[in-house]
Amino acid sequence: MRAMLRAASDLSVTAGLIVLLFCAYLLWGTGSYTAGQQMLLQREFTQKEKAELGPIRLGGAVAMLRIPRLGGDYRYAVVEGVDADRLRMGPGHYPGTAMPGKIGNFVLSGHRTTYAAPFNRIDELQPGDPLVVDTREARYTYRVTGTRIVDPTELGVVAPVPGRPDRKPAKAMITFVTCHPEYSAAQRLIVFGELDERQGRRERPE
Numbered sequence: 001m002r003a004m005l006r007a008a009s010d011l012s013v014t015a016g017l018i019v020l021l022f023c024a025y026l027l028w029g030t031g032s033y034t035a036g037q038q039m040l041l042q043r044e045f046t047q048k049e050k051a052e053l054g055p056i057r058l059g060g061a062v063a064m065l066r067i068p069r070l071g072g073d074y075r076y077a078v079v080e081g082v083d084a085d086r087l088r089m090g091p092g093h094y095p096g097t098a099m100p101g102k103i104g105n106f107v108l109s110g111h112r113t114t115y116a117a118p119f120n121r122i123d124e125l126q127p128g129d130p131l132v133v134d135t136r137e138a139r140y141t142y143r144v145t146g147t148r149i150v151d152p153t154e155l156g157v158v159a160p161v162p163g164r165p166d167r168k169p170a171k172a173m174i175t176f177v178t179c180h181p182e183y184s185a186a187q188r189l190i191v192f193g194e195l196d197e198r199q200g201r202r203e204r205p206e
Contacts, residue, residue, distance in 0.1 A: 034116035037089035041077035056080050062093045063100050064134040076118050082109045091118045100133045101140040104160045104169045109177045119178035122191050142174045142193035150188050157190045
């Protein structure tokens with residue numbers, strides 16, 4: 001009996017260590033991967049700023065995203081695409097939705113708990129907060145207009161006019177999509193914003 005209890009205890013300790021190591025990988029190991037991908041994407045974006053404009057490929061850098069409320073060091077390259085591989089690289093742009101600064105809905109999705117968790121704190125955003133998107137052409141500053149929590153099946157939030165898929169857009173908007181609550185994919189947290197200011201490439205401060 002003692003031998004059985006000792007063996008069971010050893011198995012429990014081993015299982016606990018495995019779980020701890022797996023959690024550590026999810027929180028830090030995946031973040032390290034994303035950090036490396038971000039270095040490559042940001043370098044690509046910087047090089048393209050100095051080159052002629054051209055089409056953006058799947059997996060390429062679309063823009064740079066900054067959210068002042070989340071800190072001065074909050075800076076992510078936005079990747080084209082929202083499949084699993086692309087979202088491991090950073091926040092992704094839904095192909096087919098509007099591009100930055102254009103009429104319609106510029107929709108971004110991002111992880112909330114793993115792969116650097118770029119959208120971990122977007123629940124802290126308040127109406128009026130700036131969302132700064134730099135492209136090769138210009139800097140676009142959007143302002144937060146509101147948030148919602150929806151079911152994963154509610155796809156109207158990514159329509160050209162969020163919540164009104166039957167309407168034609170008349171202004172430039174932005175939408176963030178992430179899982180809710182943390183460590184769960186039961187629902188989606190949505191942050192909406194509208195374009196407030198555009199600065200041309202030569203006008204914008206670095």
